[in-house]
Amino acid sequence: MASDPMGSQLRRILSIFFSLSIILPLSSPSPTMHNNNWAVLVCTSRFWFNYRHMANTLSLYRTVKRLGIPDERIILMLADDMACNARNNYPAQVFNNENHQLNLYGDNVEVDYRGYEVTVENFLRVLTGRHEASVPRSKRLLSDEGSHILLYMTGHGGNEFLKFQDTEELQSHDLADAVKQMKEKNRFKELLIMVDTCQAATLFSQLQSPGVVTIGSSMKGENSYSHHLDPDVGVSVVDRFTFYTLAFFERLDMYSNASLNSLFTSYDPTLLMSTAYYRTDLYERPLNMVPVTNFFGSVMKTIPTDSAYPGFLVAHASEYATISAETETARVVLEDEADHSKTYDQSEKGLQHILDEWLKLLEGKLGVKDPEVLVAYGLGSMVLLLTISTWLSS
Amino acid sequence: MADETSAAAGTSTETGAGTESNLRTTKPGTKRLFLTVSVLISFLVGAPFLLKSTEIHRSPLPSAAISSLSDHLHSNPPSFPCHFQAIFLSPFKPSDSSLSLSVAERIRAQLSAQSCGNCNFTVSVTVDSGSSCRHEGDAASAACLWECGGGGLVDAIEGRDDQGIDELLLSAVNERTGGCAGRVYSVFVMEGRDERVVIGKHRHAWMVLKDLDDSTSVGSMIGTVFGDYFMRGGVEKGEYIPVGSDGNVVLSFSLLNSNPSDWIYDWDFQRTGEVLLAPVLEALAPVANITMESQVLYHAPKSSISYWDEKLEAYVVNTRDLPFFVNSNEWHLDTSLSASGRSKVLQFVVYVPSASECPLYIRTPEGEISKTNAFISPMWGGVAIWNPHGCSMQSQGIHLVRDVLPPQELEKIIEIFIGQLRILFGLNSNYVEPSPTFKFLASEKGFTNWELDLLYRQHTCFNLLSSLSTLQSLSTLVESLPRMIVMDEIGKQVELSLEAANLAERNISLGINNASALSSIRARALAEDAFFHPSIMSISYSSMEHYFAIYMPFFAPVSLHVLLAAVKEVKRYFAERSKYLAFRASKLKSS
Numbered sequence: 005m006a007s008d009p010m011g012s013q014l015r016r017i018l019s020i021f022f023s024l025s026i027i028l029p030l031s032s033p034s035p036t037m038h039n040n041n042w043a044v045l046v047c048t049s050r051f052w053f054n055y056r057h058m059a060n061t062l063s064l065y066r067t068v069k070r071l072g073i074p075d076e077r078i079i080l081m082l083a084d085d086m087a088c089n090a091r092n093n094y095p096a097q098v099f100n101n102e103n104h105q106l107n108l109y110g111d112n113v114e115v116d117y118r119g120y121e122v123t124v125e126n127f128l129r130v131l132t133g134r135h136e137a138s139v140p141r142s143k144r145l146l147s148d149e150g151s152h153i154l155l156y157m158t159g160h161g162g163n164e165f166l167k168f169q170d171t172e173e174l175q176s177h178d179l180a181d182a183v184k185q186m187k188e189k190n191r192f193k194e195l196l197i198m199v200d201t202c203q204a205a206t207l208f209s210q211l212q213s214p215g216v217v218t219i220g221s222s223m224k225g226e227n228s229y230s231h232h233l234d235p236d237v238g239v240s241v242v243d244r245f246t247f248y249t250l251a252f253f254e255r256l257d258m259y260s261n262a263s264l265n266s267l268f269t270s271y272d273p274t275l276l277m278s279t280a281y282y283r284t285d286l287y288e289r290p291l292n293m294v295p296v297t298n299f300f301g302s303v304m305k306t307i308p309t310d311s312a313y314p315g316f317l318v319a320h321a322s323e324y325a326t327i328s329a330e331t332e333t334a335r336v337v338l339e340d341e342a343d344h345s346k347t348y349d350q351s352e353k354g355l356q357h358i359l360d361e362w363l364k365l366l367e368g369k370l371g372v373k374d375p376e377v378l379v380a381y382g383l384g385s386m387v388l389l390l391t392i393s394t395w396l397s398s
Numbered sequence: 399m400a401d402e403t404s405a406a407a408g409t410s411t412e413t414g415a416g417t418e419s420n421l422r423t424t425k426p427g428t429k430r431l432f433l434t435v436s437v438l439i440s441f442l443v444g445a446p447f448l449l450k451s452t453e454i455h456r457s458p459l460p461s462a463a464i465s466s467l468s469d470h471l472h473s474n475p476p477s478f479p480c481h482f483q484a485i486f487l488s489p490f491k492p493s494d495s496s497l498s499l500s501v502a503e504r505i506r507a508q509l510s511a512q513s514c515g516n517c518n519f520t521v522s523v524t525v526d527s528g529s530s531c532r533h534e535g536d537a538a539s540a541a542c543l544w545e546c547g548g549g550g551l552v553d554a555i556e557g558r559d560d561q562g563i564d565e566l567l568l569s570a571v572n573e574r575t576g577g578c579a580g581r582v583y584s585v586f587v588m589e590g591r592d593e594r595v596v597i598g599k600h601r602h603a604w605m606v607l608k609d610l611d612d613s614t615s616v617g618s619m620i621g622t623v624f625g626d627y628f629m630r631g632g633v634e635k636g637e638y639i640p641v642g643s644d645g646n647v648v649l650s651f652s653l654l655n656s657n658p659s660d661w662i663y664d665w666d667f668q669r670t671g672e673v674l675l676a677p678v679l680e681a682l683a684p685v686a687n688i689t690m691e692s693q694v695l696y697h698a699p700k701s702s703i704s705y706w707d708e709k710l711e712a713y714v715v716n717t718r719d720l721p722f723f724v725n726s727n728e729w730h731l732d733t734s735l736s737a738s739g740r741s742k743v744l745q746f747v748v749y750v751p752s753a754s755e756c757p758l759y760i761r762t763p764e765g766e767i768s769k770t771n772a773f774i775s776p777m778w779g780g781v782a783i784w785n786p787h788g789c790s791m792q793s794q795g796i797h798l799v800r801d802v803l804p805p806q807e808l809e810k811i812i813e814i815f816i817g818q819l820r821i822l823f824g825l826n827s828n829y830v831e832p833s834p835t836f837k838f839l840a841s842e843k844g845f846t847n848w849e850l851d852l853l854y855r856q857h858t859c860f861n862l863l864s865s866l867s868t869l870q871s872l873s874t875l876v877e878s879l880p881r882m883i884v885m886d887e888i889g890k891q892v893e894l895s896l897e898a899a900n901l902a903e904r905n906i907s908l909g910i911n912n913a914s915a916l917s918s919i920r921a922r923a924l925a926e927d928a929f930f931h932p933s934i935m936s937i938s939y940s941s942m943e944h945y946f947a948i949y950m951p952f953f954a955p956v957s958l959h960v961l962l963a964a965v966k967e968v969k970r971y972f973a974e975r976s977k978y979l980a981f982r983a984s985k986l987k988s989s
Contacts, residue, residue, distance in 0.1 A: 039777050074726025112727065128937060135739060136932050141732070144739055150777065178937055188871045189929070258722055306720040308762050309772040309780065311828040312813040313820060315840030319599070320674060322561065322842075359446045366446075375450055382447040386440045393436045397429050 038193060039150030041302055043068045043078045046127060048159030048168045050084035055239040056230050058086045059100040060158045060200060060246040062108035067253045068154065069112070072302030079130055079145055081117040083159075083169050093237060100242040100250070102234040116143050124174045131155075131182040133191060149190040154198070154299045158243070161201030163224060164209065180210035187213040194287070196264075196299045200245045202227045205281040217287040219268060221245035222278035229277045244276045258301055265291035421981040426974035431967050438964040441957060452949070454881060457889030461873040463896055468866040471903070476862060477518035478855050479909045481542050481582045482624045483575070486525040487552050488589035488610065497613050498523045498535035504621025508630055514859035515852075517629050542578035552588055555604075564598040564839060571602055581909045583628045583848065585620050595619070597627055599841040601848050631825050631852045638824040639860050640777050641686040642742035643926040645919040648734055649675075649690045650745050650779075651815075653803070654698040657752030661786060661799035665748075667692040670808050678816065678844035684915035685823075685857050689736055701725035704755050710767065712757045720760070720773055723781065740926065744822060745779030746815050748803075756789035770814050780818035782811055816844045824856070825849055854915040858902060861918035865899055865925035872929045875936075882939040888928045895924035 045068075047061035065080055087098050087109040098109040117126060129135055130145050147153055160167045164176040186192055197218040199207050204220030211218065221228040221243070230240035231247040242250075252270050256262055268291065271280035284291060297303065367378055484501065502521045522535035524544045531546035551570055555563050567586060575582055583601050590606035597603040603623050610616060626632055641647055653665050671692065679688045702719035706712075715723065729747070737743050751758040760768040760783065772782035784807065786799075803811075817827030825845070829838045839846070845853065869892060876884055898921035905914035 037776065039775075069727070072722065072726070076726065076732040125935060125937060128935065129932070132930075132935075134930050134932050134934060137739065139739065141734075141737060141739060146739075148777065181936060185871075185875070189868070302722075302726065304721045304724060304775045304778065306717075306723070306773045306775050307821070308717060308720070308760060308768050309770045309774055309782075309814065309818055309821065309827060310762075310768075311817060312770055312810070313817040313827055313840060313844065314813070316813050316816050316842065316844060317674075317809055319840045320677070320842040359449055363446050363450055379447045379451050382444055386444050389436055389440045393433050397433045 036149045036193060037305065038152060038298070038303060039148065039305065040077060041073050041152050041154070041299060042145060042147045042192075043073050043154045043156070043300075044081075044130065044145065045078065046081045046122070046155075046157045046159075048081075048083050048122065048157065048166060048174075050169055052086070052089055052091045053239055054084070054159070055086050055098075055237065056242050057158045058082055058084065059098055059108060059241050060243050061156070062098055062113070063100045063242070063246060063250050064156050065113070066106075066108055067250060068300050071253070071256070071297060071300050072258050073300075074302065075112070075114045076142065077302075078114070079116050079143070080114065081122045081127065081130075082115050082119075083122040084119065091238075099234065099237065100247075102232060102236070102241060104236070114142075120169070122169060124168050124172050124178070127168070127174065128178065128182050132185050133189070145191070147191050149193060151192050152194045152196070152299050152303075153192045154196050156198045156200075157207075158200040158246070161199070161203060161207060163203050164206045166199070166201055166207055174207075176207050176210045179207060180212065183211055183213050183216060187215065194298075198249075200228060200243050204228060205283075208283060211283075211286060214286050214288070217264070217282070217284055217291070219280060219282035221276065221280055223281045226278040244278075245271070245280060248272075248275065253296075253300065256296070258297070261295040261297065263292045264294040264296055264299070267296055421984065422974060422977045423981055425978055426971055428971070431971045434960070434964040434967040438960050441960055452945075454883050455886075456876075456882070456884040457886045459873050459876055459884065459889060459892050460896060461877070464866070464869045464873055464892075467896065467899060467903075468870055471862060471866055475514065475516075476859050476903060476906045477516055478906055478911065479581070480517035480519045480629065481578065482519055482521050482585075482628070483542070483544060483582055484521075484523045484585045484587060484620045485544050486523070486587045486610070487527060488587070489525075489527040489530070497617050500614055500617030501621045501624065504618050505625035505629065508621075508625030514863065515855035515857075517855075519624075519629070521624075542575055542582050544584075545574040547574070551586075555588070560596055560598075560837070560839060563596070563604065564600065564602075567598065567602050567604060568600050571600075583624065585623050587616065587620070594835045594837060595623065596837045596839065597623065597846075597848075599839045599846040601628075601851070603627075628848050629852070631849055632829055633824060633826060638776060638822060639857060640742055640744060640822050641857070641919075642740050643922065644738065644740040645687055645923045646738070646741035647686040647688045648737045648741055648743045649688060649819075650731065650734055650743055651690065651692040651748075652729075652731055652745065653692075653694045653748045653750070654729065655694070655696045655750050656699045657754075658696045659798070660753040661750070661801065662696070663750050663786065663801055663803050664694055665692075665803040665808055666805065667808070670805050671812060674809065674812050675844075677842050678819070681843035681845055681850055682853075684912040684919075685853055686742075686919070691734060691736060693733070695730065698729050698749075699725060699752065700749065701727070704758055710759065712759050713751075713755045714759050714761050714767070716761050717763045723773075724775070740930075742777075743779075744819075746818070747779065747781045748811055749781055749783045750786065751783065751789075753789065757785035758783050770817070772814050772818065774818045774821055776822065780815065780822070782814050782818075784811060819844065823853060825853075851911055854911040858906065858911070858915045858918040861915075861922040862899055862902055865895055865918070865922040868922075868925040868929045869895060872925070875934065879936055879939055880942055881945060882936070883933065885931070885933055888931050888934075891924045891928035891931075895921045895928065898924065 043065075045061050045065050047057045049057040061080070061082060065078065068078065069075070086092060087096050094104075096109060097104075097107045100106065100108060117130075130143075133145060135144055145153075157166060165173040167173055183195065186195075193215065195213075195216045197208055197216065199205075199218070199220045201207070201221070203222055203224050203226065205223045207220065208216075208218040222245075229244050231242045231244045232240065234241045248271055249267070252262075252267055268280070268282050273279050363375075363378070366382075367375075482501075482505070484497075498521050501523070502519075505519060505521070520536045522533065522543065524534070524546070525532040526544065526546045533543060551566070554566060558566065567584075571582075571584055575584075580601075584603075586602065586604040587610070588604065588606050589608070589610055591608065593606060593608050595603065595605040605619065605623070607616065607619070651667055651671065653663065653667075655662055672690065675690060679690070682688055700723050702715060702722040704713040704715045704719075707714045724747075731745050731747070732743065734743055758771075760771055760773060762768050770782070771784075772780060774780040784803070786801075820827050829836070841847070843850075872888075872892065876882065898917045902914045902917035902921060905911075905917060
């Protein structure tokens with residue numbers, strides 16, 4: 005260490021500062037790792053003639069399971085039961101093709117929300133996570149900040165809405181609001197929304213949250229069509245958009261790394277009879293660098309364990325063999341002081357405030373504590389006043 | 399009668415008036431005025447009653463307190479007071495008196511810019527070598543300064559093993575740094591022939607150095623111990639917080655029999671596992687409320703492929719196939735009964751391969767066979783493969799084997815699980831020594847006291863920031879929906895959460911790490927409960943426009959009429975009155 009005056013000056017400055025606390029600004033949270041994949045598959049239509057919507061959802065369910073997402077990370081919502089419908093010529097079987105090669109309802113189908121449980125409220129509760137305490141874990145979306153979520157919805161839709169169960173609607177701003185709340189609570193890292201309904205692209209027109217990529221089967225003013233009719237079953241068995249999506253995935257397996265861009269560009273408008281519109285302005289990664297297994301398959305980041313915790317057993321044995329006096333300092337938990345300074349001010353100024361004051365005054369004067377009784381008194385006095393004045397004027 | 403005549407007179411005067419239309423002889427009647435004005439007044443008097451009866455109950459949230467605490471935490475992030483002291487037990491004559499400076503510089507270089515829960519540290523150096531006693535640097539307080547007189551320690555240390563030295567130094571620290579024993583980290587420096595550094599399982603370390611003259615290298619060694627290990631835990635990567643939002647963690651231990659027709663293994667996890675793991679769970683209590691459960695599953699094959707390796711005469715799973723090892727379709731692991739909706743479940747799986755793939759080993763990325771035969775997945779848990787003995791010698795057609803996992807094997811597997819638990823919580827399972835002279839003592843709690851302090855700091859900071867941001871989001875949400883009912887329960891939870899957060903912050907500045915960690919867990923759990931309260935569903939509540947749309951058709955037409963009538967009547971009354979007064983005035987003039 006040189007002993008020049010500058011150096012000693014610096015050292016003196018350092019000696020002044022070295023014991024000061026170092027205030028570091030908390031930077032924005034470091035980017036989280038992608039941990040797991042979730043899928044929320046929703047079929048919103050009921051009645052036998054909407055067979056194809058259920059077949060759509062079950063086909064996608066089978067695809068994501070085949071690519072590795074386990075049942076515990078799939079939330080399947082089916083609004084009606086086609087497999088056991090009285091009109092089904094093939095009981096307990098659901099097909100998505102007239103060649104009947106694949107039975108979608110075959111084995112290992114775990115439906116989380118069925119029948120009348122599929123409502124807009126339950127759907128939004130699943131997304132935002134606001135369940136009653138008694139709802140079991142299998143019906144909850146237990147994603148965390150490292151999850152990629154695939155949200156697939158099919159049914160009948162229109163301009164900025166999606167019809168649920170023929171009785172209610174999910175509006176595009178409700179969906180946008182739910183996604184915004186999910187993002188605030190970091191319930192997902194990235195979200196892929198796929199919608200197969202008429203005018204599907206309007207459903208996500210109000211989204212603003214970052215990290216969301218969406219694709220709809222048709223644009224505003226366009227319808228989405230079914231693919232083909234199965235003469236045996238008697239109804240259309242699959243929609244075009246889902247049919248071509250499945251055709252894309254049949255060529256893949258768990259290990260492949262086809263990109264999302266190749267999926268999105270594989271849709272041919274002439275074959276679909278509508279324009280598959282996707283929105284990437286809220287998504288920062290370029291689509292050709294995102295493998296489809298990031299959403300449709302299962303990713304488990306694994307790290308081999310290089311060693312155990314050596315000496316644990318020895319330490320455990322020695323600790324229990326010798327009775328060593330624990331000289332740790334007693335753990336003191338401070339009691340909170342009476343911090344009853346409720347400093348939240350009445351932010352509702354204005355008319356409400358004045359009226360509240362007036363009511364309080366009345367309550368004080370009359371010595372009545374219960375507001376209901378006060379209201380009754382008030383109404384009674386009004387009626388009295390009116391009758392007196394009417395009598396006087398007669 | 400009088401009224402009628404006067405009224406008649408009034409009207410006759412009026413009708414007869416041409417030039418005298420602005421005079422009347424009688425006082426104008428007040429009945430109509432009284433009637434209309436009383437109706438109007440009764441409306442005005444009753445309006446607050448109406449508003450009160452249609453009011454929605456909104457428990458007031460302390461938004462100002464929330465935003466002030468949140469701003470305060472963001473501008474001054476919680477910093478934990480740590481005091482580092484270096485004690486020289488051998489005579490030490492530094493070439494210049496800047497040892498504490500070089501130590502401090504080395505520590506400061508280790509402060510990472512991003513992680514939460516940094517140390518607000520002070521460094522002091524003491525030379526206590528029997529004859530002389532010299533202090534240097536800054537002590538947190540007079541009580542934390544090392545009392546000299548420990549010169550006999552060097553002799554007492556001679557000939558003891560590492561565990562013994564650790565306990566001896568612990569009692570010395572407790573004796574001589576009286577009030578601060580739980581908050582000060584110490585390094586003892588001695589001179590000796592064999593150089594080594596041993597980091598104990600409490601809050602101190604000791605090093606034996608050959609040459610104490612070079613104060614830069616001595617200072618940098620001391621600074622490494624303080625900065626790299628005591629302050630940062632030897633990890634580079636970001637923090638993992640595998641704790642559920644209600645502060646619960648469930649450790650779920652499963653024994654998987656891949657193919658029961660080959661052999662079936664059972665284990666006695668109740669006894670062995672619970673005895674071994676009880677101290678670990680107790681040590682981690684300020685970080686999370688941890689419970690354990692175990693199960694045995696059958697018919698649970700893995701879903702990745704393994705290859706036969708001729709050289710090893712065994713089946714090998716490559717690192718590339720590890721992500722597909724966990725067969726979620728057949729492994730029904732998430733069947734926990736004790737885990738509630740918001741707890742975190744960490745799975746620890748022991749996999750017993752079938753006869754067709756036994757013995758099974760994992761190959762590391764470097765091409766070696768893994769020593770532990772285990773791997774983890776962050777935020778999910780870990781898997782360890784256990785090969786039954788002599789399985790490579792099994793021939794076809796053997797009868798069914800039912801056996802119990804030997805307790806020694808189970809203990810070894812639990813050692814691996816403890817290592818994995820440490821990695822899941824963000825520490826290293828074992829320390830890769832920077833040089834062969836470093837040694838780390840293991841604790842029966844799975845984590846040494848200084849590692850626990852590090853965990854408490856990280857978790858406290860994370861929980862505090864997370865709970866404040868949740869409360870902020872909640873208050874923004876509540877304000878954006880003016881017609882939403884805010885139940886009392888939510889208000890209560892928000893208040894309690896703020897209280898706990900304030901308490902945690904106060905405890906941080908006092909240095910009581912485990913109490914602050916407990917309060918911070920409570921703050922986070924309450925904030926999450928309030929935010930995820932099932933009644934906050936925006937779709938269920940109507941807007942202000944809706945409220946107006948309901949009540950306007952009732953009241954708007956009626957009140958319009960009442961108002962108009964009253965105004966008209968008042969105007970008429972005053973007009974008539976002025977006429978009467980004019981008449982009276984003219985009468986006075988003429989008389």
